[in-house]
Amino acid sequence: MYRNLLIIVAGCSILLGIFFISFNGTARGRADYAWVNGAEPETLDVTFMTGQPEGEIAFAIFEGLTVYHPKTLEPMPGVAKSWEQKDLTFTFHLRPDAWWVKKGEIYTVDGMKQNVTAHDFVYAWQRQCWPETGSQYSFLLDYIVGIEEFKTATAEQWKQVIDRLAKEGKPAPSKLSELEEKIRKEVEEFRSRLWNDKVGIKTPDDLTLEVTLKSFVPYFIQLTNFYPLFPLPRQAIAQYGNQWTMPDNIVTNGPYMLEDWRFNSFIRLKKNPFYWETEKHTTARIAELKTIEKRSRSEENELKLLESLGSFEKRGLVTLDALAIEQEDIALNLYVNGDVDKIRRVIPQVVGEVLRENKLHPIPHLHHEVEPAIYYYDVNLELPVFKSPETGRKIRQALALAIDRKRLIREVSRAEQSPAYSMVADLMLGYNAEPRFGTGDLAKDIAEAKKLLEEVKAEGVTLPTLRILYNTLEAHKSIAAFIQDQWKQNLGIDAKLENQEWQVYLNSRRTGQFDLARAGWIPDYSDPNTFLELFTCDDLESDKNPARLDQPIIYNQQNHSKYHNPHYNRIVLQYSARMLDYLSTPEKRKQIIEDVKSWPAYQQAIEGKVRKTGTTSIADLEKNMDEFGKLTSPEEQLQKSLAIRMLLLEIAEQMLMWDVPVIPIYHYTSSELWPPELEGIASNEREVHPPKYLRWKGDKRPAGSRYDAFPRFWPKYVPKEKEVVTEK
Numbered sequence: 001m002y003r004n005l006l007i008i009v010a011g012c013s014i015l016l017g018i019f020f021i022s023f024n025g026t027a028r029g030r031a032d033y034a035w036v037n038g039a040e041p042e043t044l045d046v047t048f049m050t051g052q053p054e055g056e057i058a059f060a061i062f063e064g065l066t067v068y069h070p071k072t073l074e075p076m077p078g079v080a081k082s083w084e085q086k087d088l089t090f091t092f093h094l095r096p097d098a099w100w101v102k103k104g105e106i107y108t109v110d111g112m113k114q115n116v117t118a119h120d121f122v123y124a125w126q127r128q129c130w131p132e133t134g135s136q137y138s139f140l141l142d143y144i145v146g147i148e149e150f151k152t153a154t155a156e157q158w159k160q161v162i163d164r165l166a167k168e169g170k171p172a173p174s175k176l177s178e179l180e181e182k183i184r185k186e187v188e189e190f191r192s193r194l195w196n197d198k199v200g201i202k203t204p205d206d207l208t209l210e211v212t213l214k215s216f217v218p219y220f221i222q223l224t225n226f227y228p229l230f231p232l233p234r235q236a237i238a239q240y241g242n243q244w245t246m247p248d249n250i251v252t253n254g255p256y257m258l259e260d261w262r263f264n265s266f267i268r269l270k271k272n273p274f275y276w277e278t279e280k281h282t283t284a285r286i287a288e289l290k291t292i293e294k295r296s297r298s299e300e301n302e303l304k305l306l307e308s309l310g311s312f313e314k315r316g317l318v319t320l321d322a323l324a325i326e327q328e329d330i331a332l333n334l335y336v337n338g339d340v341d342k343i344r345r346v347i348p349q350v351v352g353e354v355l356r357e358n359k360l361h362p363i364p365h366l367h368h369e370v371e372p373a374i375y376y377y378d379v380n381l382e383l384p385v386f387k388s389p390e391t392g393r394k395i396r397q398a399l400a401l402a403i404d405r406k407r408l409i410r411e412v413s414r415a416e417q418s419p420a421y422s423m424v425a426d427l428m429l430g431y432n433a434e435p436r437f438g439t440g441d442l443a444k445d446i447a448e449a450k451k452l453l454e455e456v457k458a459e460g461v462t463l464p465t466l467r468i469l470y471n472t473l474e475a476h477k478s479i480a481a482f483i484q485d486q487w488k489q490n491l492g493i494d495a496k497l498e499n500q501e502w503q504v505y506l507n508s509r510r511t512g513q514f515d516l517a518r519a520g521w522i523p524d525y526s527d528p529n530t531f532l533e534l535f536t537c538d539d540l541e542s543d544k545n546p547a548r549l550d551q552p553i554i555y556n557q558q559n560h561s562k563y564h565n566p567h568y569n570r571i572v573l574q575y576s577a578r579m580l581d582y583l584s585t586p587e588k589r590k591q592i593i594e595d596v597k598s599w600p601a602y603q604q605a606i607e608g609k610v611r612k613t614g615t616t617s618i619a620d621l622e623k624n625m626d627e628f629g630k631l632t633s634p635e636e637q638l639q640k641s642l643a644i645r646m647l648l649l650e651i652a653e654q655m656l657m658w659d660v661p662v663i664p665i666y667h668y669t670s671s672e673l674w675p676p677e678l679e680g681i682a683s684n685e686r687e688v689h690p691p692k693y694l695r696w697k698g699d700k701r702p703a704g705s706r707y708d709a710f711p712r713f714w715p716k717y718v719p720k721e722k723e724v725v726t727e728k
Contacts, residue, residue, distance in 0.1 A: 145200030
């Protein structure tokens, strides 16, 4: 173990030297806080973001209606100073002093200072829905009245425009501004009229935003602090177009501003002097919260946070550096040497030993937690070998069964992850998360996988060499190599590895240029739907309405496998989204049961699937349906509807795992490193750490290396250019 660590340290010396010649070659000096952000961000435009490297920057330079509590992730006031709910309508009251800023000054248009208004949210949410935008997260808005109808109608109009231009021999536009003025105005007027008539988003005045949902969504407020729902600076985008996020053009509203951006090196952020959370505001908010006799849990958590951290104006860090470093061994050495203050994970070569040592002698820098996130492989269902409903499913199921996940975790990933035999992790309250495929006995599972392949071969199917796509990271390469070997040894299936850098990899997944692709999903909110909705599409009624068979399927933007199951779609997008409506009459309740039972694989995957409780999900569903019909209290009906919803989502996941459009590998753990002197940061289920809350104890960053904090892992020999640290 020690020899491996010495090789890691010594092997990084040259790379570290090269990095610091570049990194410290500027005159800007060391930031108050620096973290390893992984790959170079694909974009700083929140409409197009999908990954963690982009998200960490977004939470610093932009702000939504609410912000995350750093520990509980509860929504706290952001641009919205308050909000209330009446029935299905949320009313948000915005701050008059939430300013847009550009290059260190309040952003002005025609000499007028621009604060964030309700219209900026409306514009941003509309932009998510425009067909030419191609947003990967517009589905999060589908809970709002009229959004789905808006997206469908605008997509149809956009198609008509493209068809008309094609007949005239003109190229298809990629954005609205490319259209000639007359056609552009037609499109804009149509969209404006449709939005005003159909969509449940209203702006009674500049500082009031009203949002009406189609049905009860328990996690909607959680979505308002997620970057796809952030506001956008309309005037700046109109002026600069796609270049609006460049350092000289970007306009933001978060606690930090973009000061410098060196491609593939670093992003420097600087404290926003015009951010609304001043000392005066914080003092007033603390006083206000203390006057509330019966504070809610959220209000109590907010009070404790403000009292412990003080205001952003007074104690917030001045400069932050996000480093574009993908090599995890370099990241670890930067942390231990004291050059960065947070890394997302300890490298596999070290993490197992570190975790074992931590149990004996706690390491205060290590923050190891179980997460509800999932590491999995997308399977391209449009590939000929996977496309057949029956033989393709058997091949996919065989691939999923023939992986020794426990050995992979023990020997490769090494961070005490849990083997995944489902998509939804067991941290979702109220959800029965248990294995959806496999027996738990590897020998039996491999035998079943071989049997499935023999059946496929008997049908005359020839198995090609499969390509496993992954983005640049040594950990992904090691996992892919392990799975490649497992499939060869256990099934005789050949696979080859294909590595791409972050931006290229993302594009390959979106465009279906893969056989199998490494993927990961961190939940956007605390509900099973955050996993299950990924694999839906809008072709809800194709099996019942032949008229729709000729219409193209529009997949969820994250459904890279192109999974299509109308029964699954109806459960996730219709029944669970409007549960009370669908439970309102005996006829509707019967419709749900009949729909589940009409799924072709119902007998094998649902009726015969006995859970750990000794019952089946369908039996429990029918029992709860009967109980719902006897309730008269609205409160009791609501609670029972939530229980029925969870059972339906469980059934949907059973469908998903029977069809195997994705192969779950493991549920994550986090093994982040940050120093004990850093306040306002905590382990949480999404690895989200809002920068506005970061503080150093004593308001001063501790200097020096951190070798002494890891005495068993760094003996007295360290890189030559560093001071020798002797063991105590």
